[in-house]
Amino acid sequence: MTLETKNFDSKLKHADPIIAGILNDALSEKEIDIKDSVMLFSAKGIELELVCSVADELRKRRVGDVVTYVVNRNINFTNVCIKQCGFCAFSRDFREEEGYLLPIEEIVRRAKEAHELGATEVCIQAGLPPDMDGELYEKICREIKKEIPKMHIHGFSPEEILYAATRNGITIRDYLLRLKNAGVGTIPGTSAEILDQKMRDKISPGRISVKDWIKVIKTAHKIGIRSTSTMMYGH
Known part of the structure; x- marks a missing residue:
């Protein structure tokens, strides 16, 4: 000691x-x-x-005492979301004027800009738009990798992965494999908030359940996609 x-x-x-x-x-x-x-x-x-x-x-x-870090840029490509979480000041209803959806070209431009400034990773996350193309996440990843092959993509929360898998009518595992093939390196363990279902039902009713969040994370790990895991406090 x-x-x-x-x-x-x-x-x-x-x-x-x-x-x-x-x-x-x-x-x-x-x-x-x-x-x-x-x-x-x-x-x-x-x-x-x-x-x-x-x-x-x-x-x-x-x-030990060695601390490392990564130079990263967050690219939130849309704030339009079908969820209405009580703590979120970012999301907008699709009918609101402040809602936006960045074109893929703009997402790639921001990734390239970050790369030129020394970033080695981009974090890709956003809201859940009601009319989302089921292949949007894959298209974003492929275009980024095409322009910046060495850029690490830390992308798409368990909530987004479940949403996209559902829209595509496929299993979580199959969709994760598609993301991996498109260039996703790791996934952010966001949308966890706090893994207590009673609390989640109060602060974010309708959000991905604890059971489904864990399922997405465990499935990702089984196919070789690592993740983080975040916890929100102060609610």
Whole structure:
């Protein structure tokens, strides 16, 4: 353990004994259950400092102190969306004047502009337009790859993938294979918000279910498409 032992031990002696015990278990690589996790989330003051110290120590053990990053450009090609999520200030109904859909040529232009500025990745995401061409996502990827073969495409959330698969009348797996063949390298694990169905039903009724989100992500992993996984908080 590389924590400043003397300072850490001193704080631990004055901390809530239950939280101290959980943190010692974590440092011993023991499993933290849901009840213990709730306790850690309630930590304040000196206990919160200890939680942060232990979290940093465990991170350091796993990945060290080298931090990497990617130069990326987000290209949100349409804000028209059939969903009405309560937290979203981006989406517009297709009847609203502020709604837009970028031509594929403009999407490619933005990708090329990003590449010229040093970007190695573009993130392609958008709303869910009601009259979307079922092959739109594939067309976007192919055109980007044609112009910038080495550009990594991090594209299309589980919500978008499910929507496109449904519009094409094919399975999620078959559609993911089509995206992979078109040039998708990884997929963003967005549209997760929070993977609690009761909470999702409150903040984004009609959004992709927890079950379907997990299905898309697991299917992607099985065919060799990696993903991120995001969580929104503050709702």
